[in-house]
Amino acid sequence: MTAPKTLYDKIWDAHVAHEQEDGTCLLYIDRHLVHEVTSPQAFEGLRMAGRKVRAPEKTIAVPDHNVPTTLDRVSGVIANEESRIQVEALDKNAKEFGVNYYPVSDVRQGIVHIVGPEQGWTLPGMTVVCGDSHTATHGAFGALAHGIGTSEVEHVLATQTLIQKKSKNMKVEITGKLRPGVTAKDITLAVIGETGTAGGTGYVIEYCGEAIRDLSMEGRMTVCNMAIEGGARAGLIAPDETTFEYVKGRPHAPKGAQFEAALNWWKTLYTDEGAHFDKVVTLKGEEIEPVVTWGTSPEDVLPISAVVPAPESFKGGKVDAAKRAIEYMGLEVGQKLTDIQIDTVFIGSCTNGRIEDLRAAAAILKGKKIKDGMRAMVVPGSGLVRAQAEEEGIAQIFIDAGFEWRLAGCSMCLAMNPDQLSEGERCASTSNRNFEGRQGYKGRTHLVSPAMAAAAAVTGHLTDVRELMTETETA
Numbered sequence: 001m002t003a004p005k006t007l008y009d010k011i012w013d014a015h016v017a018h019e020q021e022d023g024t025c026l027l028y029i030d031r032h033l034v035h036e037v038t039s040p041q042a043f044e045g046l047r048m049a050g051r052k053v054r055a056p057e058k059t060i061a062v063p064d065h066n067v068p069t070t071l072d073r074v075s076g077v078i079a080n081e082e083s084r085i086q087v088e089a090l091d092k093n094a095k096e097f098g099v100n101y102y103p104v105s106d107v108r109q110g111i112v113h114i115v116g117p118e119q120g121w122t123l124p125g126m127t128v129v130c131g132d133s134h135t136a137t138h139g140a141f142g143a144l145a146h147g148i149g150t151s152e153v154e155h156v157l158a159t160q161t162l163i164q165k166k167s168k169n170m171k172v173e174i175t176g177k178l179r180p181g182v183t184a185k186d187i188t189l190a191v192i193g194e195t196g197t198a199g200g201t202g203y204v205i206e207y208c209g210e211a212i213r214d215l216s217m218e219g220r221m222t223v224c225n226m227a228i229e230g231g232a233r234a235g236l237i238a239p240d241e242t243t244f245e246y247v248k249g250r251p252h253a254p255k256g257a258q259f260e261a262a263l264n265w266w267k268t269l270y271t272d273e274g275a276h277f278d279k280v281v282t283l284k285g286e287e288i289e290p291v292v293t294w295g296t297s298p299e300d301v302l303p304i305s306a307v308v309p310a311p312e313s314f315k316g317g318k319v320d321a322a323k324r325a326i327e328y329m330g331l332e333v334g335q336k337l338t339d340i341q342i343d344t345v346f347i348g349s350c351t352n353g354r355i356e357d358l359r360a361a362a363a364i365l366k367g368k369k370i371k372d373g374m375r376a377m378v379v380p381g382s383g384l385v386r387a388q389a390e391e392e393g394i395a396q397i398f399i400d401a402g403f404e405w406r407l408a409g410c411s412m413c414l415a416m417n418p419d420q421l422s423e424g425e426r427c428a429s430t431s432n433r434n435f436e437g438r439q440g441y442k443g444r445t446h447l448v449s450p451a452m453a454a455a456a457a458v459t460g461h462l463t464d465v466r467e468l469m470t471e472t473e474t475a
């Protein structure tokens with residue numbers, strides 16, 4: 001009898017084309033996603049060497065990081081010269097090398113990690129890579145998905161393989177049920193609060209437990225998206241009926257008999273009873289509260305009911321980091337998190353730019369107005385998410401509340417395009433990184449769920465979303 005395997009072991013074993021004695025492997029890659037920031041040199045490398053893209057039909061390119069999100073967008077309004085050059089280079093490279101491409105003029109354009117699943121490129125059991133750390137998102141399908149560097153992008157383009165060593169197995173279990181007002185974003189932030197940003201280093205995480213099973217595909221993508229912020233190589237969730245249901249009928253998913261054949265394999269993609277995990281972390285779903293980050297690292301997470309912590313409450317080297325974070329964020333020790341005033345709200349990104357995220361925020365905003373002087377924007381994760389939200393009347397709820405309704409892109413998740421914080425501005429953001437200057441020079445970021453972002457937009461300060469929910473919603 002073969003030894004019990006984890007889900008990660010199974011996908012890994014199915015893709016190893018060659019293994020060296022030291023454990024270095026050549027891994028076959030099923031899907032290669034490409035965006036404008038990390039691909040120009042890679043394509044240039046191929047061109048110089050006179051090489052082709054090995055599997056253009058498995059390569060999917062879309063501009064997202066640098067594109068402006070205002071309605072007047074044309075390459076001329078791209079913020080800086082470097083950004084414009086990157087988007088134009090992707091246009092040219094995608095055409096020249098014949099890869100699948102969604103230019104800004106295509107309604108399917110959007111953030112690469114939203115477009116891949118939406119179009120059915122991401123499927124269970126696959127290996128998925130992209131020159132982008134948040135490739136972990138695709139792990140929600142039970143795919144082994146992770147970021148790669150620019151030189152690796154060139155390698156994958158040329159050979160459809162990647163040189164890799166296997167990571168260790170880690171299990172993150174969320175038991176029981178979530179309470180009302182608590183979302184996938186709160187789970188994933190709470191996990192990083194528990195493990196720290198280095199807790200997953202050297203591991204691939206499998207998320208499991210009742211609270212994970214209960215999540216929709218979109219919620220699962222939010223959870224896996226931030227695996228990388230916890231230091232892990234990748235995060236994944238075993239596929240189940242929720243997954244198969246989501247995948248079925250997507251433009252690039254298998255059809256008919258091929259779908260049935262694929263389904264037979266997908267159903268074997270779970271961790272065997274008794275398989276070994278090198279590290280296990282367990283959280284109780286009922287104990288997770290709506291959370292926010294107070295500092296400049298995704299691990300600086302606290303329940304919304306907490307206060308700004310004293311630096312001395314941290315251990316070792318983290319005392320100085322906490323002091324610096326409190327100073328950078330302009331906070332006072334002991335200040336209630338709900339007393340922190342917000343001037344900007346950003347709803348979007350590959351963490352929380354999908355239709356369910358927009359619905360969750362709109363449910364809070366319906367019939368309300370954002371606080372006077374607040375700058376609030378919604379940036380749908382793809383043109384299709386935008387169209388769907390317009391059809392459902394959600395876009396109108398945002399507009400009536402006072403939000404700007406934008407076109408798809410990474411936008412204010414990172415300051416690579418015109419959507420940026422000014423010095424000292426403070427943003428409640430549904431994105432995944434709160435590093436110094438991440439959303440603009442000297443801008444300040446508090447990471448939250450879409451519902452919590454909407455609540456802050458209404459009240460003007462960090463707010464427990466449950467206070468804005470009706471009694472039936474919190475029952």
Ligand SMILES: CC(C)[C@H](C(=O)O)[C@@H](O)C(=O)O
Pocket residue numbers: 037038065131132133134147414
């Ligand atoms: C620009 C890109 C390489 C980067 C990443 O790898 O994650 C970006 O997407 C980010 O979120 O910081």
Ligand code: SF4
Pocket residue numbers: 064065111113132134349350351409410413414431432
């Ligand atoms: S939305 Fe943000 S985190 Fe996601 S790929 Fe774009 S920049 Fe990176």
